Every structure is written in structure tokens, then in C-alpha cells.
Amino acid sequence: MKVTALLSTFNNEKYINQTIDSVLSQSYEDFEFIIVNDGSTDATKELIQQYKDDRIRLINLPDNVGIARALNMGIQYCQGKYVIKIDGDDIQHPDRFYHQIKFMEENPELSLSKCKFEYFPDNKEIENSLRFANLIRYNQFHKNFPSDSQEISKWIKLYCCIVHSAMIIKTDVLKRYMYRDFVVGEDYDLFLRLDQEGHLMGHLEECLLRVRVSDRSITANFSADFFNIIGYQIKQPALEKFKQNQNIYIWGTGNYGRELINLLESKDWKIDGFIDSFIKEDTKLNDKPIINPEMLRNQNQIKIIIASSTGFFEIIDFLENIGYVSGEDFTMIR
Template sequence: MSDPLVTVLMPVYNGEQYLAEAIDSVLTQDAADFELLVIDDGSTDGTPEILRSYTDPRLRVVRVDHLGLIGALNHGLEVARGTFLSRTDADDLMSPGRLRRQLEHFEQHPATVACGTPYELFGAIEGIVRPPRGARACRAHLIFGSSVPHATVLIRADVIRRNNVRYREGYLQAEDFKLFSELSEFGELRNLSEVGLRYRQHPEQVTRRESDVMIRTHLRICVENLAARGVRFSEERMRRLLWPQGAGLTGVLVYLVRRLPVLLYLGARTGGLAGVGQALLVGRERVRGLLRR
């Protein structure tokens, strides 16, 4: 059996509630040659039964002892067979045509190592999240946060294998941010303009349960990315830029006077005009957050 062009990697642990919907959204993709690799991380609910109910030969299930998300993802990297690696989660829905559009993008942009898409929030929160698009903007954004939405990405698998890029155990809850920071050293990060994922919002999500861990890890990666570009900065100062205190007009005034100029300086110092543009977008979102409090 020849290796597929794309491996879609889906880790799952006790995901019976939404798993079938997620699988179906992948298996109905119109890309010609892919496998759906589900890493069952030792589920104890109905997940194994749901997986056994599928007869589609494109679905490949690998069951492991409970390794945790990072361990399951790294095992998936080891056993994936595709030339390209795609990601999606067991509670989200891949939009029709996504894989085909991303493969077309790679044909047109050979310097790209990872390509993501915007995504649509549904459930408890609704809206569309649009990440930076071009290579310069995506690289500039890495001093503020991940520039590629993880569950929307398609990656050149040989770049991962050749350079030993992995999900790092020390970066829990921001392992994707660290991964894309590493990948950016080997080629371009980009995002399409079309929505490629419907991202379910519900209380059981890991990012909701462990947000404090996520914030601390996120800040550490930001500071590391700044250091790699020759800028020394503390995690506490970065916290004030990205998770500002205060509320309402007073909070906005403090942010505009004290924080935004620093944000713009960091963007300009590390990314030129593209960095300034990303700093303005990040600052705008923080101002909106302060006004909503």
C-alpha cells in the first residue's frame, strides 16, 4: 500500500460526544489522497466503539496508553505516513474543500512550510477568527502569539522529520505556538483567506480548564522569540501588554499611553512594518477586551 499524500492527525481521549461528527467532516474532504490517523490516547468511554464502527479504509486508528496530548501528538508524528501533515481535533469540524485548497497553496508557494486558515467559532461563542495571512506578517506575529491556528494547519512533513521538530513537553498548553516558532526557522508560515475549520466552544475544553498554565507558557515563548531576535524582555512586562489589567475607558487610557507604545516598539524592532501592523492588531484586540469588561 503506497503512502498517502496527506496524513490528517486527530488525537482523542474520551471524546465520544463529538468524535463521529469530527471524523465525518474529514472523510468527506474532496482531496484525492489522504489518511485520517486517529491516536486514541487510552480512552475509557465509547470512543473505541465509535472508531470500530467505521469501515472506511482511509481511517487508521492507533491506540496508545494514556500519554497525554503532547505525547499522543508526538506519537502521531512518528507513525504518520503522509508527505503532508494536517491537524484537526476530535471536537471540531473540518470545512469542505480545506485540504484541497491548502494543497493548491503549497503548489503555488514552495517556500511555505505550514499553511493554516481562519476558523469559525460555534457553540458557546460565535464569530470568525482571522489570523495574519502573508509570510512576513505571520513571522512578525510570533513575538505576540502563534500565527497559525493549530487545528487548521497543513505542514510539510519532511521539514518536521529532517529537523527533529516536535511538540515540546515543557510547553504544555502552548505546544503549538512553540512548534510554529521552530518551524518558522525552516520556511514560511502562511494562512489562507477561506475559513477551514468550525471550532467548537464548550466548557470541557482543555484550554478553558488550564488557562493559567497556557498563559504562563505563552509568555515564556514570547520572551524566547524576542530573545532570538535580539530583544531582552521579561515575562511580567509581556503579560502587561497581552493580558492587561483594568477595565473600561480608564483601562483603555492606561493601555494606550503606557502599553501600546511598547507593543509598537517591539513590533518595529523585530518585524519592521509588518511587525508594526501586527502590534496594532494585537493592541486593538486588547482595547476591545478592556471595553467589554
């Protein structure tokens, strides 16, 4: 049974050989490998062309069009039953294809599934950085956490709990939905649309992917405010519905919360206050009161937007324990 490995890449000469080698050395050999060279100006194209493996199909775009459009170009050529997403600087476990295909065949009700992954640093400086430590402590845990379709459906509405390059998806489903043209977040937008239309997404416990953390990672080059804007665009239908609530508070008074209120008020939201466990009484932010979370007990008149990148699991546990319902009483932008 043929499957498709799909990669779009741009100016990736430093890592592209390692990635391609990890694909071509898979124990499951019946696949096609579609590589979209998204207008690279370095030696990426020439390095790919050195491979003489018949499974590789290289599509060279004359200009850089971005991840979503490049992937959509490649999707048109996918002929396998499933598409396995590849990133240009990640490394695949030799049995990744075998295990993910087997999992999908054993669970035909699934449209998509993910495997576990682990981050690894590109160099010593990154290995010793706070950014890498936070990725391991928070992102790796949170994205590996949801372990069945029900949990994934719950959490995907709040944050992107699926690593794009850990994905295997039915080709006919991917061709039906394609990617919308976001600079970043095109994967999260796809997952949300699939969830909204009832597609089941599963989880494979094996760790089959190593995700490189480098200075050139796309997410390292944008501001938090930019991610708020993109997150709002992706979740806009649900957020516009949530906006109709009265008495909306932002949980978080750090940079995330401060930037978020500016975005929301620019879109005519009425924010009534903030929530923070560590603020003294009578403190205000943007002339709005800051309350302690304990004030939320025994009532759910206050609706909440969570603005915490690292503590949102604990916040959600607290809210659910006092009777708050995700989507109705609280939500997240990104």
C-alpha cells in the same frame, strides 16, 4: 499524491463521529487518516473501530499521555507529503483538503499554511455566553487576520495567530521539529521555532474549518496565570533578552497585568510601573506608578510588556505609530 490527516483524541465520544465523518467525506480522497486514541476511558475507541474505511489507522495508547506526546506518536506513522491537523470536535469543509493541498503545491516555498476558520457553539448556553462573544470578536478576527508570510512572521512573535487545527504542514518539516511536551501551547511553540529558523508560513483566504466551542475545550479549563507561565516558558529565550532592558512597564492594570507582575517578579524582573488609559493621575499599583499612554510620545526609553487579551491590536497600533519597534521596545507573554 497521498497526504496524512492526523488526529489525537481523548474521551471524545460526543463529537468523534462528526469529526471523522467530515474527514472521510472530503472531495480529495487520496489520504491516510491516523487517529491516536490517547488513553480514552469512554466509548471513543469503540466508536472509531466501527469505521471500516481502509484509510483509517488507529493507534491506541494504554494511558493518557497528553496532546504533544500523542501527536508525536502519530507523526512517526505519517507517510503523506503533507500533514493536515485535525481536532476531535471540529468539522472540516468538504473541500478543505483539496484547497489546502493545492495552495501548498502552488507555494512550494512554504513549510506550513493555515486556512480561515469560524467558531460555532456547542449549545445555546455557550452561544449566548460572553466567552463565545469574545472568541468571535477577538480570537476569530485576530487569528484570521495575518494574510501573508511577512505578516504571520511579525505577529507570531507576539501571539499565536495560527489555529492548530487549520494547519497543513510539510511532513518532513514536522518530523524534524516534532512537538515539545507542553500541557497546552505545543502548537505555538512549534510555530515559534519554525519562524525562528526562517520557515515561511502562509495563509489561505477560504474558510474551510468550523471550530467547536464547548465547556470541555482545553483552554476553558486553565487560569490566566497558568497561560502566563506557559507563555513565558515558550518565549523564554526572547523574554530573557528583553529582561535586560531598563525602565520596563506593563501595559494593563486588570487581572492579566496584576498576575503578570507577580510572575515576572518571581523571575527577578524589575518592573518600574504600569500603563493604563483609564487610571487617574497619582494612582499606584503594587506601589508602582501608573502612567497614561500619551506620556510615551516622542520617546521610547520605556520598554513595554502588553497585558491585554482584547485590546492588544489597538495598543500595538498606538506604539508603532509613535515609533516603537516590536521585540525591541515592546513584547507580549501570551
